[in-house]
Amino acid sequence: PAPDNRTYDTDLLEILSQRVVVGDGAMGTQLQAADLTLDDFRGLEGCNEILNETRPDVLETIHRGYLEVGADAVETNTFGCNLSNLGDYDIADKTRELAHAGTAIARRVADEFSTPERKRYVLGSMGPGTKLPSLGHTEYAVIRDAYIEAALGMLDGGADAILVETCQDLLQLKAAVLGSRRAMARAGRHIPVIAHVTVETTGTMLLGSEIGAALTAIEPLGVDMIGLNCATGPAEMGEHLRYLSQHARIPVSVMPNAGLPVLGAHGAEYPLRPDEMAEALAGFVAEFGLSLVGGCCGSTPEHIRQVVAAIADTTRGQRRITHEPSVSSLYSSTTLRQDASVLVIGERTNANGSKAFREAMIAEDYQKCLDIAKDQTRDGAHVLDLCVDYVGRDGAIDMTALASRLATASTLPIMLDSTETPVLRAGLEHLGGRCIVNSVNYEDGDGPDSRFHKTMELVAEHGAAVVALTIDEQGQARTPEHKVAIAERLIADITGNWGVEESSILIDTLAFTIATGQEESRGDGAATIAAIRELKKRHPDVQTTLGLSNISFGLNPAARQVLNSVFLHECREAGMDSAIVHASKIVPINRIPDEQRQVALDLIYDRRRDGYDPLQELMRLFEGVSAASSKESRAAELAKLPLLERLARRIVDGERNGLEADLDEAMTQKPPLAIINEDLLAGMKTVGELFGSGQMQLPFVLQSAEVMKAAVA
Ligand code: THG
Numbered sequence: 001p002a003p004d005n006r007t008y009d010t011d012l013l014e015i016l017s018q019r020v021v022v023g024d025g026a027m028g029t030q031l032q033a034a035d036l037t038l039d040d041f042r043g044l045e046g047c048n049e050i051l052n053e054t055r056p057d058v059l060e061t062i063h064r065g066y067l068e069v070g071a072d073a074v075e076t077n078t079f080g081c082n083l084s085n086l087g088d089y090d091i092a093d094k095t096r097e098l099a100h101a102g103t104a105i106a107r108r109v110a111d112e113f114s115t116p117e118r119k120r121y122v123l124g125s126m127g128p129g130t131k132l133p134s135l136g137h138t139e140y141a142v143i144r145d146a147y148i149e150a151a152l153g154m155l156d157g158g159a160d161a162i163l164v165e166t167c168q169d170l171l172q173l174k175a176a177v178l179g180s181r182r183a184m185a186r187a188g189r190h191i192p193v194i195a196h197v198t199v200e201t202t203g204t205m206l207l208g209s210e211i212g213a214a215l216t217a218i219e220p221l222g223v224d225m226i227g228l229n230c231a232t233g234p235a236e237m238g239e240h241l242r243y244l245s246q247h248a249r250i251p252v253s254v255m256p257n258a259g260l261p262v263l264g265a266h267g268a269e270y271p272l273r274p275d276e277m278a279e280a281l282a283g284f285v286a287e288f289g290l291s292l293v294g295g296c297c298g299s300t301p302e303h304i305r306q307v308v309a310a311i312a313d314t315t316r317g318q319r320r321i322t323h324e325p326s327v328s329s330l331y332s333s334t335t336l337r338q339d340a341s342v343l344v345i346g347e348r349t350n351a352n353g354s355k356a357f358r359e360a361m362i363a364e365d366y367q368k369c370l371d372i373a374k375d376q377t378r379d380g381a382h383v384l385d386l387c388v389d390y391v392g393r394d395g396a397i398d399m400t401a402l403a404s405r406l407a408t409a410s411t412l413p414i415m416l417d418s419t420e421t422p423v424l425r426a427g428l429e430h431l432g433g434r435c436i437v438n439s440v441n442y443e444d445g446d447g448p449d450s451r452f453h454k455t456m457e458l459v460a461e462h463g464a465a466v467v468a469l470t471i472d473e474q475g476q477a478r479t480p481e482h483k484v485a486i487a488e489r490l491i492a493d494i495t496g497n498w499g500v501e502e503s504s505i506l507i508d509t510l511a512f513t514i515a516t517g518q519e520e521s522r523g524d525g526a527a528t529i530a531a532i533r534e535l536k537k538r539h540p541d542v543q544t545t546l547g548l549s550n551i552s553f554g555l556n557p558a559a560r561q562v563l564n565s566v567f568l569h570e571c572r573e574a575g576m577d578s579a580i581v582h583a584s585k586i587v588p589i590n591r592i593p594d595e596q597r598q599v600a601l602d603l604i605y606d607r608r609r610d611g612y613d614p615l616q617e618l619m620r621l622f623e624g625v626s627a628a629s630s631k632e633s634r635a636a637e638l639a640k641l642p643l644l645e646r647l648a649r650r651i652v653d654g655e656r657n658g659l660e661a662d663l664d665e666a667m668t669q670k671p672p673l674a675i676i677n678e679d680l681l682a683g684m685k686t687v688g689e690l691f692g693s694g695q696m697q698l699p700f701v702l703q704s705a706e707v708m709k710a711a712v713a
Contacts, residue, residue, distance in 0.1 A: 007190065008190050008191055008192055009189050009190060009191055010121070010160040010161065010191055010192070011119070012073075012121050012160045012161055012191075012192060013192055013224060015072075015119075015121075016225070016251050016291040016292060017251075017291075019316075020285055020290065020291060020292070020293060020311050020314070020316055021072045021073055021121070021291065021292045021293075022070065022071050022072050022073070022292075022293055022294060022304065022307055022308050022311055023071060023072070023073045023074070023075065023123065023255060023292055023293065023294025023295075024063075024066035024071045024073065024074045024075055024294055024295070024304060025066060025258075025294065025295035025296075025299030025300055025301065025303050025304050026258075026295060026296060026297050026298060026299050026300070027048075027062065027075060027077055027079065027125075028048070028079075028297065029270075029297065029298060029299075029300070030062045030065070030300075031048055031051070031058070031062070031077075034055075034058045034061075034062075036051070036055065036058070039054075040054050040055050040058075041054070042054060044089045044091070047080065047085075047086075047089045047091075048077060048079070048080060049077065049078060049079075049080050049081055049085075049086065049098045049102060050098070051077065052077055052078075052098050052101035052102040052105060053097075053098070053101055056101070056105045059077050059102070059105045059106075060105060060108070060109050062077075063105070063106055063109040063110070064109055064112075064113075065301045066301055066304055067109060067110065067112075067113040067120055068113075068301070069301045069302070069304050069305035069308060070304070070305060070308035070309075071120075071294070071304050071308065072118075072120060072121060073110075073120065073121035073122070073123050073160070073292075073294070074106050074109070074110060074120070074121075074122060074123070075106070075123045075124075075125040075163060075294075076099075076102045076103045076105070076106045076122060076123065076124050076125050076154065076157070076159065077102040077105070077106075077125070078098065078099045078102040078103065078124060078125050078126070078127075078150065078153075078154065079125045079126075079127035079165070079166075080127055080129075081095050081098050081099040081102070081126070081127075081150045081153065082095070082126070082127060082128070082129040082143070082146060082147065082150060083095070083129060083131075083138070083142065083143050083146035084129035084130045084131045084138065084143075085127070085129050085130065086098070088130075092146065095146060095149040095150050095153065096149040096150065096152050096153040096156075097153065098153065099124070099149070099150045099151075099152075099153025099154050099157065100152075100153035100154070100156045100157045101153075101157070102153075102157070103122060103124055103153065103154045103156070103157025103158060103159050104156075104157040104158065106122045106157075106159075107122050107157055107158035107159070110122050121160040121161070122157075122158065122159050122160050122161075123159065123160065123161050123162075123163040123194070124150075124151070124154030124157075124159035124161065124162045124163060125163055125165060126147065126150060126151070126154075126162055126163060126164045126165065126176050126180070127165060127166055128165075128166050128167055128168055128169070128172050128173075128176075129143065129172070131143070132168065132169040132171075132172060132206075132207065133169060133171040133172055133175065133430075133432075134169045134170070134171045134172075134207055134330060134407050134408060134432050135169070135207070135408065136404060139429075140171060140174070140175050140429040140430065141175075141429055143172065143175045143176075143179075144175040144176075144178055144179040144182075145179065146179070147175055147176045147179025147180060147183075148179045148180075148182050148183045148186070149183075150179075151179060151180040151182075151183030151184070152183045152186065152187060155183060155184065155187045155189050155191070156187075159191060160191060160192075161191050161192040161193065161194055161224070162180045162191065162192075162193050162194070163194045163196065164176040164177055164180070164193060164194065164195045164196065164223075165194075165195075165196040165229050165230070165255075166196065166198050166229060166230045166296075167195065167196065167197045167198060167205070168197075168198055168205055168206035168207060169205070169206070169207050169432060170197075170205070170207075170209055170213070170214060170217045170218070170330060170432030170433065171330075171407070171430070171431070171432035172432075173195055173197065173217075173218065173432075174217070174221060174432060174462070177193055177195060177218075177221045177222075177223055178221065178461060178462070180193050181193070181222070181461075192223075192224035192225065193222075193223045193224055194223065194224060194225040194226075194227070194253065194292070195218050195221075195223045195225070195226050195227075196226075196227045196228060196229040196230075196253070196255065197209075197211075197214045197218075197226075197227075197228060197229075198228070198229060198230045198231045199211060199228055199231060199232070199236075199237065199240050200231050200232070201231070201232055201236055201260070204331075207330060207408070207432075208330065208331050209330055209331055209432075210331060210332050210333070211240040211243050211244065212243060212247070212326075212328075212332065212333040213328040213329065213330065213331055213332050213333045213433060214226075215243070215244060215247055215248055215333070216326040216327065216328040216333040216433070216434050217328050217432060217433050217434045217463075219248060219249065219250060219463075220434060220463025220464070220504070221462075221463045222463065222499075223250065224250060224251070225250055225251040225252065225253050225291060225292065226244060226248050226250055226251075226252060226253070227241075227244070227252055227253030227254050227255070227290075227292065228240055228241065228244075228253075228254050228255070228256070229254070229255035229256065229296045230255070230256075230257060230296045230297060231257065232256060232257060232260055233256050233257050233258065233259035233260055233270075233272050233277075233280075234254070234256040234272075234277065234280035234281060234284065235259075235280065236260070237254060237256055237284075238284070241254055241284055241288050241290070242287075242288060244288075245287075245288035245289055245290070245319050245321075246319070246320065246321060246322065247321065247322065247323065247324075248321070249321060249323055251290075251291035251292070252288065252289070252290050252291060252319075253290060253291055253292035253293065253294075254281070254284060254290060254292075254293055254294075255292075255293070255294040255295055255296045256277075256280075256281075256295065256296060256299075257270055257272075257295070257296045257297040257298050257299070258270035258271070258272040258277055258295060258296075258297065258298030258299045258300075258303060259271040259272030259276075259298065261297070261298070268297075268298075269298070270297060270298020270299070272298070272303075274300070274302045274303040274305070274306040274307075275306055277295065277299060277303045277306065277307060278303070278306035278307045278309065278310035278311075279310065281293045281307050281310065281311065282307075282310035282311055282313070282314040285311060285314050285316050285317065286314050286315065286316070286317045287317050288317060288319070289316055289317040289318060289319035290316070293307060293311065294307075295307070324337070325337070325465075325501070325503035325504060325541075325543075326434070327383065327413040327433070327434045327435065327436055327465055328413050328433035328434045329410055329411050329412055329413050329414070329433040330407055330408060330431075330432045330433050331411050331433075332411060334382050334383060334412065334413050336465065336503065336506075336543050336577065336578065337543075337577060338382060338577075340691060340692060340693070340694040341694055341697055341698070342568070342572055342576060342577060342578050342579050343382050343383060343543075343545075343577060343578035343579075344380055344381045344382050344383070344578075344579070344581060344583050344697070345381065345382070345383045345384070345385050345415055345545070345578055345579065345580040345581065346373075346376030346377075346379070346381035346383070346384045346385060346412075346580075346581070346582075346583055347385055347547070347548075347549060347580045347581055347582050348372050348373075348375070348376055348582060349369070349372055349373050349376070349384050349385060349386045349387070349402075350385060350386070350387040350417065351387055351388050351389060351390040351398070352387055352389060352390065353387065353549075354372070356368075356372060357369060357372050358390060360372070361388060361390075361398060361402070362390075362393075364401070366401060366402070366405055369402060369405075370405060370406070370409050370410075373406060373409070373410055373412075374409075375584075376412075376583060377410070377411065377412055379583040379584035380583045380584075380697055380698050381412060381583045382412065382413075383412055383413050383414070383415050383436065383578075384406070384410060384412050384413075384414055384415065385415045385417050385438065385580050386399075386402060386403065386406065386414050386415065386416055386417060386427065387417035387418060388402060388418070388423065389417075389418050389419065389420065389423065395418060395420050395422070395423035395426075396420075396422045396423050396425070396426040397426075398423075399416075399418070399423045399424075399426040399427050399430075400426045400430060403416075403426065403427045403430040403431055404430045406431070407430050407431050407432060407433075413433055413434065413435065413436070414427065414431055414433070414435050414436075415435065415436040415437075415438050415467070415580075416428065416431075416435050416436070416437050416438060416464075417438040417439075418438075419451070421451065421454045421455055421458060424437055424455060424458055425458055428458060428462045428464065434463065434464065434465070435462070435464045435465070436464060436465040436466065436467060436506065437455065437458065437459050437464045437465070437466045437467065438466075438467040439466070439467035439468060439469050439508060440452050440455045440456060440459070440466060440467070440468050440469070440490075440494075441468065441469035441470075441471035441472070442471060442472040442473055442486065442489070442490075443471050443472070443473070443475075444473075445473055446493065456494065456497075456498045459498065459500065460498045460499060460500065464504075465500075465504040465505070465506065465543075466494065466500060466504065466505055466506065467506045467507075467508050467545060468487075468490040468491075468494060468505055468506070468507055468508065469508045469510055470482070470483040470486040470487055470490075470507065470508065470509050470510055470531070471486070471510070472486050472489070476510055476512075477510070477531075478520070478523070478524065478527060479527055480527050480530035480531040480534060483509045483510070483527065483528070483531035483535075484531055484534050484535055484538070487507045487509070487531070487535050487539075487542075488538075490505070490507065491505060491507070491539060491542060501541075502539060502541040502542045503541045503542070503543065504543075505542050505543065506542075506543040506544065506545040506577070506578060507535060507542055507543070507544050507545070508544075508545050508546060508547070509528045509531040509532055509535070509544065509546065510528065510546070510547075511524055511525055511528040511546055511547075511548075511550055511551045511567075512524060512550050512551070512553070513550060513551060513552065513553035513554050514551055514552075514603060514604065514606075514615075515551075515552055515553065515554040515555045515563070515603075515615060515618075516554055517615055522606045522608075523606055525551060525567060525570075525603070525604040525605070525606075526604060526605050526606060528546065528571070529570055529571055529574045529604070530574075532544050532571055532574040532575055532576050533574040533575055535575075536574070536575035543577045543578060544575065544576045544577050544578070545576070545577065545578040545579060545580070546571060546576065546579050546580070547579075547580045548564055548567065548568055548571075548579045548580060548581045549564055549580075549581065549582060551563060551564060551567050552564050552567075555618070555619070555622070556622055556625070556626075557626070557627050558622050558625045558626055558627045558629070559618055559619065559621070559622035559625075560585075561585050561586075561587060561627060562587065562592055562596050562597070562600055562618075562622075563600050563603065563604075563618065564581070564582075564585065564586065565586050565587040565588075565589065565592060566589065566592065566597055566600035566601060566604065567600070567604055568581065568586060569589045569695070570601070570604060572694065583697070586697065588690060588695055588696040588697070588700050589695055590652070590690060590695060590696070591634070591653055593633075593634075593637065595621070596618075596621060599614050599617045599618045599621060600614075600618060602614035602617075603615055603618055634653070634655075635655070635657065635658075638650070638653070638655060643662060643665060643666055643669075644666065644669075644675075644678075644679045645679075646662060647662055647663070647666060647675065647679045647680060647683070647711070648679050648680065648682045648683035648686070649683065650662070650683065650707055650711075651680055651683025651684055651686075651687065651704050651707055651708055651711070652683050652686050652687055652690075652704060653704075654700060654703030654704045654706070654707050655707065656706070656707050656710060659707065659710060659711060663675070663711060666679070676711075676712060680708060680711050680712070683704070683708070684704070684705075684708055687701055687704045687705075
């Protein structure tokens with residue numbers, strides 16, 4: 001069911017919308033203060049969760065301490081109820097039991113303090129453990145299944161919410177959240193999930209994730225609140241909270257440490273006084289409109305007493321939220337809509353589409369595969385299309401090898417390109433960021449056994465964006481009307497039955513080659529463009545996309561480059577938002593000679609006349625022309641221009657060869673400063689206009705800037 005349809009067994013979310021909820025402070029510091037013996041730990045020194053069985057009285061006292069000073073919610077003593085922590089003590093099989101016991105203790109005490117007018121709440125604490133799946137220390141599915149056990153215990157014990165906290169690795173967080181959801185489905189009882197990430201003093205999470213990357217990855221998992229805890233005091237959290245306040249569509253929360261720890265006589269000491277903590281949290285509530293505040297390491301009942309008092313005197317600020325549909329790598333977030341450009345999805349990391357990538361993958365030369373990925377990043381790609389499908393190989397194994405490496409090596413989000421559900425799953429279980437799944441269609445219908453159904457289950461669970469192809473039980477749609485009709489069916493289905501937002505759907509109106517000369521494919525380019533235009537009119541929030549290079553299969557590389565570039569330009573004009581392309585091979589439209597451009601347009605729009613077939617004409621124009629020789633012909637064209645115009649044109653074209661000779665000659669005619677101001681800057685102005693209007697992509701702008709720099713020098 002869609003997240004919106006979920007109903008919860010608690011009124012916590014309603015209360016959060018009415019007023020600020022105050023949580024408790026530290027558990028660990030309070031436990032250290034209690035006089036505990038090794039027997040209390042059953043000999044398992046440091047295993048706090050054992051106390052849920054041996055010393056419930058101690059935990060009751062701690063919870064009472066917080067409820068007495070006015071906390072609305074307490075956290076269970078279950079932070080270490082996870083596989084790596086309990087596994088270290090050889091008691092991983094007790095995960096559910098210990099989670100249950102810890103939650104039941106907090107529930108009892110919270111109920112003691114609850115009145116009909118004011119209920120007290122129990123937050124089931126779910127800590128990260130000591131192993132980071134993004135670094136390969138452990139496996140996603142293994143820890144997810146252990147989190148199911150912990151969540152089942154918390155549900156048994158009567159938790160009002162699960163608080164997944166102190167997260168350093170987005171993949172671990174995903175395992176905890178999706179494990180919790182699976183537990184709820186199994187138990188038939190649903191409670192909210194809150195996700196707290198830990199941002200270090202460096203300004204990112206431990207593995208380097210920016211707060212924007214975290215939000216992009218976490219919000220689509222269907223969590224009910226997002227926030228920060230641990231690592232720092234409130235002072236260091238302000239800017240990250242501001243970001244969440246302005247961009248998250250769900251409530252925002254914070255539980256800072258009582259300042260940055262300093263080393264004292266008895267180990268770490270937390271310097272922030274209760275009044276300072278109270279002032280900081282009240283300030284956050286007023287400025288950022290937070291919904292839940294509390295403390296982490298070093299915060300005591302006295303801190304919480306003063307926080308409660310300060311919050312009571314504080315008016316919660318109004319949040320002004322702008323949401324930009326995005327995907328993310330482990331490190332940073334990328335908007336699906338790009339200003340002045342399509343979202344460029346690099347096509348080279350594809351075992352079908354690149355011989356070099358395929359050979360490297362088969363040879364297990366993963367460094368080479370990563371180099372191909374990095375080349376595309378440098379060429380201006382915003383996302384990488386990753387396809388490992390190749391006949392006779394186990395795609396899930398290849399995907400695991402590549403996705404696990406790209407997870408930390410790629411700063412760009414990944415589009416997982418496969419027709420096989422297990423391959424897509426292998427990708428999603430290794431990537432902590434938010435991916436795009438490429439793709440679903442109705443080739444074998446939409447029944448429970450269809451590929452569509454199986455793939456959408458994955459998309460919905462992982463909160464991925466999804467490419468949907470205009471293919472149905474009758475095959476690939478060829479006319480604009482049929483393409484739009486299938487798109488309408490896909491959009492209604494994916495939003496209505498799978499809870500995915502329109503802005504997370506990338507409709508691919510599919511263009512295959514128009515270069516075969518076959519009568520039935522002649523109209524495909526124009527049909528695709530018409531479908532994009534109509535679709536964008538009907539569904540402005542939906543994204544559109546294409547595998548661009550398909551259009552020119554069969555032509556030689558130089559002709560392909562021109563046809564692809566002209567087709568991309570036409571699709572963009574029609575409103576296309578993204579495309580799978582070879583970024584460095586897309587030529588700005590103004591650099592394509594008029595005749596070539598005209599013939600490419602005639603081919604795309606099938607403008608044949610008596611004695612003129614644009615396909616024949618394009619092939620004739622590029623007969624024996626390599627990509628390099630077409631560069632030579634551009635150089636010859638440049639040489640024909642008058643000197644000063646040529647200098648301006650060099651800037652626009654990013655053409656450095658022969659620059660010095662042209663400048664030497666120009667300096668015999670006028671002073672250098674005049675050349676810079678009148679001619680070179682005129683070129684830069686054109687570059688600015690082309691960039692601003694989306695006709696020139698960043699890599700070409702950078703080339704132009706390089707030539708400008710060289711010329712000025
Ligand atoms: N829609 C969606 N996904 C897609 C496609 C699509 N994924 C795959 C493909 N189509 C897009 N990707 C490519 C990648 C490479 C090429 C074309 C499309 C390509 N490669 C050259 C060739 O095969 O001749 C280069 C070969 C080489 O270097 O070895 O053209 O339509 N959703």
